[in-house]
Amino acid sequence: MNYFSTRGATERVSSAEAILKGLASDGGLYVPAAFPQVSLSEIEALAPLSYEERAERILSLFLTDYTEEELQGCVSRAYSHTFDDVRRAPVRTVGELEVLELWHGPTSAFKDMALQLLPQLMSTARKKTGEQDTILILVATSGDTGKAALEGFADADGIRIMVFYPDGGVSPIQRLQMVTQTGANVSVVAVRGNFDDAQRGVKEIFGDAAMAAELAALHTKLSSANSINWGRLVPQIVYYFSAYADLLAEGKIAAGDAVNFTVPTGNFGNILAGYYAKRMGLPVGKLVCASNANNVLTDFLQTGIYDRARDFYQTLSPSMDILVSSNLERLLYHLTEDKAQVAAWMKELAVAGKYDASALLPKLKDVFWAACADDAATEEEIRTVYGRTGYTLDTHTAVAYRAAEGYRSETGDTRPMIVLSTASPYKFAASVLHALGAQTAGSDAFTQMTLLQERSRMAVPTRLAALHDAKVLHEGGCEKTGMAEMVLAFART
Numbered sequence: 001m002n003y004f005s006t007r008g009a010t011e012r013v014s015s016a017e018a019i020l021k022g023l024a025s026d027g028g029l030y031v032p033a034a035f036p037q038v039s040l041s042e043i044e045a046l047a048p049l050s051y052e053e054r055a056e057r058i059l060s061l062f063l064t065d066y067t068e069e070e071l072q073g074c075v076s077r078a079y080s081h082t083f084d085d086v087r088r089a090p091v092r093t094v095g096e097l098e099v100l101e102l103w104h105g106p107t108s109a110f111k112d113m114a115l116q117l118l119p120q121l122m123s124t125a126r127k128k129t130g131e132q133d134t135i136l137i138l139v140a141t142s143g144d145t146g147k148a149a150l151e152g153f154a155d156a157d158g159i160r161i162m163v164f165y166p167d168g169g170v171s172p173i174q175r176l177q178m179v180t181q182t183g184a185n186v187s188v189v190a191v192r193g194n195f196d197d198a199q200r201g202v203k204e205i206f207g208d209a210a211m212a213a214e215l216a217a218l219h220t221k222l223s224s225a226n227s228i229n230w231g232r233l234v235p236q237i238v239y240y241f242s243a244y245a246d247l248l249a250e251g252k253i254a255a256g257d258a259v260n261f262t263v264p265t266g267n268f269g270n271i272l273a274g275y276y277a278k279r280m281g282l283p284v285g286k287l288v289c290a291s292n293a294n295n296v297l298t299d300f301l302q303t304g305i306y307d308r309a310r311d312f313y314q315t316l317s318p319s320m321d322i323l324v325s326s327n328l329e330r331l332l333y334h335l336t337e338d339k340a341q342v343a344a345w346m347k348e349l350a351v352a353g354k355y356d357a358s359a360l361l362p363k364l365k366d367v368f369w370a371a372c373a374d375d376a377a378t379e380e381e382i383r384t385v386y387g388r389t390g391y392t393l394d395t396h397t398a399v400a401y402r403a404a405e406g407y408r409s410e411t412g413d414t415r416p417m418i419v420l421s422t423a424s425p426y427k428f429a430a431s432v433l434h435a436l437g438a439q440t441a442g443s444d445a446f447t448q449m450t451l452l453q454e455r456s457r458m459a460v461p462t463r464l465a466a467l468h469d470a471k472v473l474h475e476g477g478c479e480k481t482g483m484a485e486m487v488l489a490f491a492r493t
Contacts, residue, residue, distance in 0.1 A: 001064040003030040003230060006329050007346065008339035014065045016125035019118075019231035020135065022224030023206050028343070029330050030230045035279040036061035038241070043282065044255045046245035051088035052079050054245060055117075055238045061280075062234050066124065074120035082106045082116055084461065089113065089239045091246045091418065094391045097404055098252075098418045100243045103394075107177060108424035108461045109319075110270065111148035114227075114235040119152040119159070121231045122223070126158055133219045136491060137161040138205060139226055140198040142266060143170040143319040144423065146188070147177040149225040154183030161225070162187045162490050164198040167477060170318055172445045173427050173464060180470035187490045188474035191483065194312055196324050201483040202226075211484055220491050227269030228326050236273035241282055243418050252416065259416040262288035262404035264396040266322035268297065270420065272330055275367065279334070285415050288369045290403035292317045295372035297325055302370055304358030306349065316375045316431045317395040319423070324349070335363050369411070371403040378402070379435035386436060392456040395428045397421040398435075426452060426464050 003018040004011065007028030013021070018030040038061070046054050055075045056068075063071065079088055085104040092099050105112025126135065135158060139149045146163040153161040163178060167190035170178075178188045191198045205211055206222055215222065227233050240261065247253045261284060263271040271289055278284035291298045293313040300306045308323040315321055333342050348355040373381065381398040385391060393401055400419050408417065425432045429448035433440050436455060440448055446468045449460050478486050 001036070001062055002033045004033065005029070006031055006333040006339060007343040015063045015230065016065050016128045019121050019125045019229065020129060020131060020223055022222070022229045026343075027203070027207050027346075028339075029228050029327070031330055031333055032062060035276070038281045040255055040281075043241065043244065044248065046241060047249040049245070051238075051242055052076060054242050055079070055235070058238045058241055059234060063121070065128070066121075070124050074117060074124055077120050078117040082112070087246075089242055091243050092391075094401075094419075095385065095389045097401065098243075098247065098416060099391070099397070099401075099421050100239065100418050101421045102239060103421065103424045105148070106151050106463055107144065107147045108427055108464055109144035109148060110420070110422040111144045112151075113239055114232045115145070115148035115152040115225060117235045118149075118225055118229070118231045119156050122159065123156060131158075131221075133221045135159045135223050136215070136220050136487070137223055137225045138202050138487065139163045139224070140195065140202045141165045141170075141178075142195040142321055143174040145226060147174065147181070150178060150181040150183070150186055150188070153225070154181065154186055156185065160185040160187075160490070162189065162487060164189050164191045164202065164483060166190075166194045166198055167192050169194055169314060169321065171428055171431075173429070173467065174318070176445070176467045176470065179472050179474045180467060181473065188476070189483075189486050190477035191480055192477060193480035195322055196308075196312070197480040198483075199226075199322075199324060199326065201480055205484050205487055208484065211488070214488060215491055218491050226326070227267055233269055233273060233276075233327070236270060237276045237280075240274050240277035240284070244282055247416065247418075256283055257416070258283045258285040259418055260284070260286045260288065260404075260407070260413065262290055262400045262407065262417060262419045264290045264317065264320060264400040264420065264422055265297065266291070266294070266320035266325065268325040268327035268331070270422070272327045275331065275334075278367065286369050286407070286413065287367055288371070288400075288403050288407045290400040291370070291372040292320045292378065292399050293372065293374045294321050294323055296323050297328075298370040298372040300328070301364055301368045304361040304364060305354065305356050307354040308349070309353040316378050316428070317399055319396055320399070332357060332360070335360050369407050371406045373399045373402045379431075382432055382435035383437070392425045392432065392452070392458060394421070394423045394425040395431050396423050424461055424464070425456060425458070426460055
């Protein structure tokens, strides 16, 4: 399988090369040359398999330059010892919906599903390609990606990682997870700005030829662990197939029955993986896109016009506080197969802050449905679902659960609905407790975890509890204009 840029560069690269590079030379995102097809009988055959076995089969369709033994090794090292549920991504019935729990990894967020695997894929790619330079991973995070990437890449041979997060724009637990990260090859920096500022800064660094030359002199090459990297996106396709296989195994659906998915998303990577699964042959009806008050994706999917010129809100679901959804670029390419048009739209977005793709609206509405929920609605959903089912949603999953219910109510579509649960409620304990009517004033994050455990009857993830005694190791910060200098300083150490 070869990969090429969404924006027109003529280069064709292998999956290993795409994973190492992260971004194409023209600033575009790598996409596969084709959608491999999975037959219904092959989907049925996934039902009795473990998550690791399912992953090996799906990944092998895209990562064709990796040997069977290489993929088995990567998958085993990623999932076998770091997850607290043998099923890795279990599906639970909550009320009338199915909830796909993607937060049983080491950082209690769905990003672990990809970021435990990406370092393994990248290290293997480095060996396969004979790369001698140090790979410097740059990450902009709205909360979860940063810690998951740090955890995955810590002390990786020949790889260093630098994470930028918005100062004051992540939860206290998310911040603690990052600033206490150990590893000789890691750096964590608070950016005085929002996530879009951090993400834009990282993209500018990737596109800076002078920066690339300075890094080359230091025998260093840049790559990314954000979902703009194909190696981040492709592992996420797996859990859509896995969830469907679980419903088959439990007899909740028959082979070929269509199911819907609702996905809380800000950068569009998580839901894009569902689109890939659908294009590969998974029986997916609708993909419901759930946004918080930063509802730029909802507006786009309803109008075809992308406009980031709007107020930015810090919400109870901070991992979705994003106004520039990078992975949407891949969808635009797949819907048009017109690289020049995609490049033009991305230029318009960079210059004018908006673009008009309303000609794609029929295609968008054929696959996607969208809704948003503000903080008040998010809290109401946490409270309502808990009261009705006893299940505790985190703030991001609550946005999705409400969107799923809204979709069913407005459309009358009663096909099975799988809601992607992207984080443990313990990562946002204060917000969840407030929604449940508990008094948290004056209490710290760890007291709040204890209070939440009493209410939820869910065990506190071991690694979150351990943060109480963890030492802060990263206290650096910079202005949004100073990110490049921080990268060079880190590369020189």
